[in-house]
Amino acid sequence: MKGTSFSTLREVEDAVAEVLHAREQFVGAIARGELDAASVGEFVISNTHVHELYVVKVAESVPGMGKVSARRKLDELGVDYLSPCRSITSEQWEILFVGVQR
Numbered sequence: 001m002k003g004t005s006f007s008t009l010r011e012v013e014d015a016v017a018e019v020l021h022a023r024e025q026f027v028g029a030i031a032r033g034e035l036d037a038a039s040v041g042e043f044v045i046s047n048t049h050v051h052e053l054y055v056v057k058v059a060e061s062v063p064g065m066g067k068v069s070a071r072r073k074l075d076e077l078g079v080d081y082l083s084p085c086r087s088i089t090s091e092q093w094e095i096l097f098v099g100v101q102r
Contacts, residue, residue: 022049030061037097041090055088056081059096 006012026043029035035043040058044050059070074081077092088096 019049023053026050027061030058033063037094041093044085051086052084055079055083055085058085062097
């Protein structure tokens with residue numbers, strides 16, 4: 001939404017609702033196991049609405065990974081919990097997902 005201008009409060013509210021809905025759908029798809037590591041990386045690159053979503057939120061949504069194990073895995077990868085999703089490499093996504101599947 002950077003560089004976007006809005007002329008009414010309604011336009012701002014609609015834009016925010018769109019971003020929140022996209023993020024909710026993304027995290028839900030991960031939690032349901034609909035996206036694997038390759039799909040997540042690809043989705044993040046192509047969907048600007050999730051670029052700034054904190055990686056910890058996504059990690060905690062991976063099936064089989066709770067809050068504590070998500071944070072431990074991010075520590076092992078050297079990734080700050082509050083890093084944006086766009087800053088994570090495809091290799092890091094793969095390690096994050098594969099570690100849970102074993």
